[in-house]
Amino acid sequence: MLDHTTTDAPQADTRTLDLDLAAAGVAGVIITWADNNGIPRSRTVPVEQFTAATERGIGITPLFAVFDSHDTITFDHPPLGTPSGDIRLTPVTDRIVHLAGQPAFAWAPGRQIAPDGSPWPYDQRTALERQLARAADLGITIRAGYEIEFHLSPADDTGDDPRPIYDGPSYGPAKMLAVDAFAEQLLRDLNRNGIPIGQLHGEYGPGQYELNIAPADPLTAADHQLLTRQTIHAAARNHGLRASFAPLVTPGHVGNGWHLHTSPSRDGDNLLSGGDGPAGITPQGAAYLAGLLRDLPAIAAITAPSLSSLQRLRPGYWSGAYTCWGVENREAALRLVPATPLLGPHHANLELKPSDASANPYLALTAVIAAGLSGIEDALTPPGPVQEDPATWTEQQRADHGIHRLPTTVQQQLDALLNNSRIRTALGEEITGAFRAVRTSDAGRATGLDPADIVRAYRWLY
Known part of the structure; x- marks a missing residue:
């Protein structure tokens, strides 16, 4: 049960789990959550205290909700406007993993709760659970998966711009050979940590690599995303490397996207296939897509929120800078990957x-699912797919097709979010307010910095 795989131990069995963890050589359990900058935060408890942590939680400051990307605490969100208060962090015990790359430690995602044990309105995991309950009420099941791009440098490289571990032809075996021992450990560790992946390869940019996590229910997908980060960082450290997941690592180069794939189903049938719409999309699948397209500027404010993100979202870099969708169009912000005879209907x-x-x-995932479900509820119909690069069109051509550039400044992103009642409702006013304060703090910190300085400031945060 603790052979480096996810357990399915119920909450009530934590005392037995304590003993199992100790017998497996675990000294401590890392309980991890992500803040409003996407930065993982954690507490580590000795294995003998794990039961207590499960039953009573661990005290943490509520101000983690208003930490900005560089750990400045902003008090610009009045409900969290003082240093007073405490909340509890509890581990999700049925997701515990004995870490293959850190054998003295286990890992579990955390849930933030109020001191009396009730839901805390700033807990991001709870926000996602609300949307999954909404989907279930509509008879919709969502699957989700991530493509994760990352950069590798030698750990002792301390220059202004990192030296990539390999700077040669993209996608080839020589690029993988440059990180042969790291890749071997990473594949083994991911497998033992219970994270199924489809592939690992050398990507386009210098020192850039990519893996894709197999689709799962959205909560598991989010947990796997955090655990994959931990696994990659540990494997990199063990081989004298340093990994960066930052949206842009080197000025002027391609960035690291963490492309988010989702598919809605009803009664086991994928709504993105089996219909008579473009590439076989069904009417409800089209409505899901149209919901994302309608709310895309507000979604991107959540899914690509940093100053580094804004530099990555450039036309011509396959990052999806314009509000359009297409069938297998890698310049479209929304790319429909259709079913094929080889892969079957569930692949869409x-x-x-x-x-x-x-x-x-x-x-x-909260923002994406909320937008898609709203599209289904409103029976939206999307415009036709765009199969070209919209950056090559004139402004008038884009306007004729209702295509616009995604926000390019923090204020534009916040305007898109704050003026979107659907996404605000999905997040809740508490999270929305804290998120706004954090983004405003980040923007203020960057005043006077040139683009290269901003890239360097974010490089090793992720």
Whole structure:
């Protein structure tokens, strides 16, 4: 049960779990959550205190909700406007993993709750659970998965711009050979940590690599995203490397996207296939897509929220800079990956390109699912797919097709979010307010910095 795989131990069995963990050589359990900058935060408890942590939680400050990307605490959100108060962090025990790359430690995602044990309105995991309950009420099941791009440098590289571990032809075996021992450990550790992946390869940018996590229910997908980060960082450290998931690592280069794939189903049938719409999309699948397209600027404010994200979202870089969708169009912000005879109907999914590691994975999925469900409820119909690069069109051509550039400043992103009642309602006013305060603090910190300085400021945060 604790052989480096996810357990299915119920909450009530934590005392037995304590003993099992100790017998497996675990000294401590890392309880992790992600803040409103997408940065993982954690507490580690000795294994003998794990039962107590499960029953009573661990005290943490509520101000983690208003930490900005560089750990400045902003008091610009009045409900969290003082240093007073305490909340509890509890581990989700049925997701505990004995870490393959850190054998003295286990890992579990955390849930933030109020001191009396009631739900805390700033907990991002709870926001996602609300949307999953909404989907269930509509008879909709969502599957989600991530493509994760990351950069590798030698750990001792301390220059202004990192030296990539390999700078040669993209996608080839030589790029993988450069990280052969790391790749071997990473594949083994991911498998033992219970994270199924489809592939690992050298990506387009210098020192850039990518893996894709197999689709799962959205809560599991978000948990896997956090656990994959931990696994990659540990494997990199063990081989004298340093990993960065930052949206942009080097000025002027391609960035790291964490493309988010989702697919809605009803009664086991994928709504993105089996219909008579473009590429076989069904009317409800089209409505789901149209919901995302309608709310795309507000979604991107959540899924690509950092100043580094805004530099990554450029035309011509396959990052989805314009509000359009297309069938297998890698320049479209929403790329429909259709079913094929080879892969079958369940393969069809919708990829969100403007998504990266600075997004809290639970909030990213909350925003995407909320928009898609609203599209289904409103029976929306999307415009036709765009199969070209909209950056090559004139402004008038884009306007004729209702296509606009996604927000390019923090204020534009916040305006898109704050003026969107559907996404605000999904997040809740508490999270929305804290998120606004954090983004405003980040923007203020960047005043006077040039683009290269901003890239460097975010490089090792992720």
